[in-house]
Amino acid sequence: MRNVDIIIIGGGPAGLAAAVSAYESGCRDILILEREEKLGGILKQCIHNGFGLKMFHEELTGPEYAKKYIDKVIAYGIPYECDTMVIGISDDKTVTAVNRVNGVQVFKAKAVVLAMGCRERPRGALAIPGYRCSGIYTAGTAQRLVNLEGIMPGKKVLILGSGDIGLIMARRMTFMGAQVLACVELMPYSSGLKRNIVQCLDDFGIPLLLNHTVVDIKGRERLEGAVVAEVDPETKKPIPGTEQCFDCDTLLLSVGLIPENELTKMAGVKLSESTKGAEVDESLETSADGIFSCGNVLHVHDLVDFVSKEAEKAGANAYRYVKGDMKKTGGGVEVKNGYGVSGTVPQFIHPESMDEPVNFMFRPKGVYKNAEICVEAGGQRIYSRKSRILSPGEMVNVQLSPEVFKQVPCIEDVTVKVEA
């Protein structure tokens, strides 16, 4: 058993930023545990640009963005173990991990930061009818194969789902000589960033078929085609007679990301139904004392910049916890999702003891034009701002200072909502 002040599980963008921030807050006993061979997480395979506009005011590729943090981790001498899988965690912050060098290791941490990221929804979860042939990949798996292994999965590609990775892969597969036939989206809007739709589909003449889905998979051995049908926007049921078959040898899925909370559950942490991540308060502490959560394991973000920002907070607060410097009074006030809002993080705040700004993040439930984003506390509107367009693909951030809450007496709950 080895004692460590802060263990950070995951060396992707969230884990790296949490480590750097904990160090800069003064912590000198940190350990990052990373399951892959190198630090950087999913950024390693995101070789496109567009990262860092918010954090660094420059346009970076994924590996360049990760390097900014990895360089700091190395300069600060923060210890990390790669190729290391955490296989156990308990609510008393005992962490069990395995790797080739040290075998089974048991750590006792004063604080833990969960930064395990998320995974992609697979074909099976969608129950798409048809054959179970080869040639069907999640977009992220294809991205890894193309960008890290240098191998193309196929020649003629259909993309189901318009999540950001799917959009990015539409462009990437095109660049690498594949023919991308279309991007098919069940919803009446894309779940990806607007800029990705423009730069990855529109610029290459790849059609985006909204209100469509794949209803049959053809090909007994390798994929030979996918049948696409229009769906009723209300019921999401395919409309008979609208079927068209795309001859393709590859189907890429970009149909949602799921926070990977297996360890979080093992630690007995309470999870949120809507985000599928831990429930946290404004310090990003979970229901388990001294266990913090940040990044895509907490809730799926649209931009890595926001992941880093959130993780910095988790890292700094983990060290405050270690020092015994966290002052929370009261049981915590619930943050409710009002009209048009889903999955607001944090789920609880402590208005009386808050001493730094709280950042509410959520995804709009639908597309709203000229809408107003509002926060209400104790029956009073404490914040509002107009937005020209809101959509589920783009996260909304609302930062409020502690003073805003102190002006309202007796806060029993806080509601975040959209007025459209």
Place this chain on the structure above:
Amino acid sequence: MFDVIIIGGGVIGCTTARNLARYDLNVALLEKASDICEGQSKANTAIVHGGYDAKPHTLKAKYNVTGNGMFDKVCSELDVPLKWNTSLVAAFSESGIPKLEELKHQGEVNGVHGLSIIGRDEIIRREPNISRSVCAALLVTNGGIVCPYELTIANAENAAENGVRFYRNAPVTKVEKDGGQWRVQSGAGTFTSRAVINCAGLYSDVINNMVSENKFHIKPRRGEYYIIDKSYAGTFNASIFQLPTKMGKGILVTPTVDGTLLVGPTAEDIDDRDDTRTTSGGLAKALKFGSATWEHIPMRDVITTFAGIRAHCDRDDFVIGEAQDAPLFFNAGGVESPGLTSSPAIGEYLADSAAEKLGAKAKKNFNPIRKSIPKFREMTDRERAQAIASDQDYAKIVCRCETVTEAEIRASIRRPVGARTIDGIKRRTRTGMGRCQAGFCTPATIKILCEELGISPLEVTKFGGESKMLDRYLFDKGGGNHA
């Protein structure tokens, strides 16, 4: 020349192979697919049936009851997961109760012990998550669940360790008598043997009808299933059937030995025996009928769906034994449910019959024991440390959903009748069977398979044939380390 050629590497063929290995015989098994366990044996309910369902005095009844009684010994010798979780046949209206009585009586005629009818309170006590509309149920204490792939593969491994030769990618195109021997043409060449045992499952009619005038015909019957995430393990303890219909035992909800839950199968007669497609209609039906047992099936936690084809025979029973007009040609024809349960008994009977006809003696050094690949996920931390100390590859977890290590994957390839495909690795180790459905582990699994077999990633298939995983290198292959 072989003494015996077995056609088909499903659970019946592999069990027969293992039982033949007990004798001083030269045995070969020919499998048409790229791997054993690629047909019915991989896609079924994984239930060890009690034996109440089969019509009395049929071969199905006989082999079901005998086979059921052999499972403890077989699974213990072969180190295969088996759980006697009991089965319940639930009636959701009062009108079903007489039918339960009939099933109970039928089971007793078949020789099944420990059948009883239990009331609503007792059902709910046992199964708190069953639909509250349940009225009564037949309790089948000798109902169990098993891992069907591991059972098939374990039989094959043990057979191979005891001298049976396995030929995969060997579809049989012709079986004919040539003087005093059988000549079998296959995709892996022409073989001759003294005896042939037809365990060809969905194609058992085709093989039989090549040599016997006593013909039968397989009417393929498709069943579609959902698999629910193992986070629901414990939702149901028993395998819960609904009242049977003429098409089969109906749609059931059952735990698996791996912790996931199965909902299915539908029963649909189709023309094409390889049509393992799932369909929107079939899946909707499985959901609708499954919901009678489990009211709120968590569709958000479906990890995958699949279809299996049953080798339903026009004789409505198994065809077992030597063909009357073709000496030394033995059939295991039309083996559908309860085929998995019957497999130990059918395999033993066929092997013993062939051995007797051939005048074979028992082999002195037959070793009935097979150990499974040690599973990291089932070890204590102390055992894990020991496993890593002896093989560092135990420290590399490749499949994170099912916690499968690189050591287990390498072992699955190196073992007798080892994995040669991505699906082969999956069935031997559970790699990619979890909730991410191989999203993360596919590149690593491909790499390990290539290293072990000395092949290029471009040659790797999901399950043989044209099921290639990858298309082309982006850069000159000489340039460095790919995939």
